Amino acid sequence: MNRRQWMALSASTFAAGRRAAAAEQAPQGAQGGNAGRPLQDAALPLERYEPRSMLHVPETHVPRSRFPVIDFHTHITFAAGGGNPAAIRFSMDPANCLAVMDRKNIRTMVNVTGGYGAGLRDAIGKLQTALTGRFIVFTEPTWTRASDAGYSKFQADQIEDAHQAGAKGLKVLKTLGLFLREQGSQKLVRIDDPRFDLMWEAVGSLKMPVAIHTSDPEAFFLPIDRFNERWEELHAHPDWSFHGKDFPGNRELQEARRNVMRRHPRTQFVCLHVANAEDLPYVSECLDSHPNMNVDIAARIGELGRQPRTARKFFDRYQDRIVFGTDASAGTSTPQQTFGGALYEIYYRFLETEDEYFDYAPAPIPPQGRWRICGLGLSEQVLRKVYGENAARLIGLPA
Numbered sequence: 001m002n003r004r005q006w007m008a009l010s011a012s013t014f015a016a017g018r019r020a021a022a023a024e025q026a027p028q029g030a031q032g033g034n035a036g037r038p039l040q041d042a043a044l045p046l047e048r049y050e051p052r053s054m055l056h057v058p059e060t061h062v063p064r065s066r067f068p069v070i071d072f073h074t075h076i077t078f079a080a081g082g083g084n085p086a087a088i089r090f091s092m093d094p095a096n097c098l099a100v101m102d103r104k105n106i107r108t109m110v111n112v113t114g115g116y117g118a119g120l121r122d123a124i125g126k127l128q129t130a131l132t133g134r135f136i137v138f139t140e141p142t143w144t145r146a147s148d149a150g151y152s153k154f155q156a157d158q159i160e161d162a163h164q165a166g167a168k169g170l171k172v173l174k175t176l177g178l179f180l181r182e183q184g185s186q187k188l189v190r191i192d193d194p195r196f197d198l199m200w201e202a203v204g205s206l207k208m209p210v211a212i213h214t215s216d217p218e219a220f221f222l223p224i225d226r227f228n229e230r231w232e233e234l235h236a237h238p239d240w241s242f243h244g245k246d247f248p249g250n251r252e253l254q255e256a257r258r259n260v261m262r263r264h265p266r267t268q269f270v271c272l273h274v275a276n277a278e279d280l281p282y283v284s285e286c287l288d289s290h291p292n293m294n295v296d297i298a299a300r301i302g303e304l305g306r307q308p309r310t311a312r313k314f315f316d317r318y319q320d321r322i323v324f325g326t327d328a329s330a331g332t333s334t335p336q337q338t339f340g341g342a343l344y345e346i347y348y349r350f351l352e353t354e355d356e357y358f359d360y361a362p363a364p365i366p367p368q369g370r371w372r373i374c375g376l377g378l379s380e381q382v383l384r385k386v387y388g389e390n391a392a393r394l395i396g397l398p399a
Helices: 003-025 094-104 117-129 151-165 194-205 231-236 250-263 280-289 308-317 341-352 380-395
Strands: 069-074 077-079 088-090 106-111 135-137 170-172 210-212 269-271 293-296
Touching (some): 077 117, 088 117, 094 341, 106 380, 117 135, 117 151, 151 194, 194 250, 250 269, 250 280, 341 380
Parallel strands (some): 106 135, 170 210, 210 269, 269 293
Antiparallel strands (some): 077 088
């Protein structure tokens, strides 16, 4: 045997020994089709990857908020669908809501999707009237009539009727701008379409705030490819993508909403989901330009918590114009919006502590993107305002 043959045999023997040792160290049942391969080369489906952090950092449990909370953004009722567009269905039992509210120091939940007509009155009767002070109900526009002649006055009159029935605000879903289309042409209706001017003026004159959801995360408007940080979320919910169709871009939608706020300075707008949580400099510019603009933080602590220093400055600067919200509902496939004590504890930890690198949703796999968040450690002054004082002022509740 010459030197070359000896070296080849030695290398082969050494490699075989390594494979055998790796196989012996593999967890029970882990070998399967990867038997004989080094563990570091074994294929692992992304959906099964649940890495455990090796960081040794403080972990603070916050079971109750430091001050009473008004959750400005919840969905206790939804449109029922079917043949009656005004009908609603309850996604949560009010009694179960109260049990969580009492444990987590939630003073009031605002049900923003209260509908209109008979459904609205049903929601007001079972929530706001039956449980005074614990629930508030908002109304919604009648989108099915938007292409009708005379819609502008009809919708303004509907706001008056809803207010008389007890509705405390108006909820505008992202239907406006992304889904509402003209009858016949199927052209998307713009957020700043003049037909809604009388509606915006009506809510302003009645001191009813507008909770308005415009656009979505920027990644939803981009190709679902290897560069998209929400690849997993969009593969789980492909219908959430607005890429490659006739939808406006994120900034175009945001600017259309700014046109509305500019034209209706008497009306208070609460731009949901921090308006555009991934671009706080832009949101700051909007807040500075529009004194009638406010924001809520619902379903966006995942974005705020990965920019904690910038977010902390944002909260300090706009502490009078930020309201607490979760976008919570029941029976949802999105854990960052699933109503329950675990959800509120994460929000409280984010706002009250300076903990580092923790989950933004009660789920084994981050549902929006593969990152974790850091707490802001807000001052007591800011917490009081964000938790309840700002929302109480907007809705007209006693402080």
